Amino acid sequence: MRRWYGQFFGFIAGWLLLRHPVGGLLGLLVGYAFDHDAFSPSRKPAPKRDAPPRPDAGNADVDWAYRVFDLSESASDAQIDRAYRKLMSQYHPDRVASAAPELQKLAEQKSREINAAYDRIQKLRKK
Template identity: 50%
Template sequence: MAKIIGAILGFLVGGPLLALLGFVVGSFFDRGLGQAMRFNYGAERERIQGIFFDTVFRVMGHIAKADGRVCESEVAQAEAIIAQLGLSGARRQDAIAKFKQGSDSSFALEPQMSDFMGVAKAQPLLRQMLLEALLAMALADGDMADAERDIVTRVAGYLGVSGQEFQRLLDMMMAQRQFHGGSAGGQTSSASDLKKAYQALGVDESISDAELKRAYRKLMSQHHPDKLIAKGVPEDMMKLATEKAQEIQVAYDLIKKSRGT
């Protein structure tokens, strides 16, 4: 259809020569449109979700092995995270298998990250969610050992995240943990709670109300389930994003209350 339209327009504008040129250009358009129509977006999204899932749990196993061996507490931590995500049946077994692969001495981080970047190079939100998921797992026991930090830092490097941005994200996530479960550490809000709330949103205390609202909306948009699923984050990883959004909401509400807005 496009080649016919191109030929007609070319003839009307410049006669037979431009008609031929319009036909050729239209042919290329038809070919591209046909390829696009044959492209299975559902299958591609499923492929991306599979690579995301594999990367999360393999690197998680690699982080657990960071100190040379996987101890019982780290296995329990992995099991707790799998339970937190609500994984069961074959999906749970798959997660455990990927974790074991990552904890094996033969596992190489670079090829795994290369596979991930093959689908996430042009997807900054997908890269951010991977790093957030790994940080959440590394911080699950309330602390992150130096060996664990080294691996997550390497992952950040593969993802194109600078050292400064990595530290900023880590500070934000550690602060956000203070608001897990909808609380700020007690019935009353202290100056320390308020400081953590600003850190959780990644903003300075001198920020204006309008800038604060923009920062909050950006964070909430980044953790919106529909957007994340569309980008290729597996649906069973949405619980992490939902909990993160709840922590951000609690921090924001605390700041608004302190400002009387």
């Protein structure tokens, strides 16, 4: 069960400390963060969703390749091509050439990942 009392007590404390309705709003926001464990030191980072495949992964790299495009294995070739073109138009390094270097590096990584997934699917489909 999710906690609720952080929001309630945060609202009351914020209102009383700042003596203004804005204080209540700030307290409500802090209480919301408390209820959702934002201040907890035991909070683990979210697992990486699109990890590149390992060579000994077996069937996991097939699942990874389809997950990159957010498609199922029963998707048609046209759907895969459409998803590939859409993602490449979004993450192509030439598209972000004038952006910050960090964004350029991220776009290069993502486009490499998209190309690897597309190549893997094409190899599987030709068998």
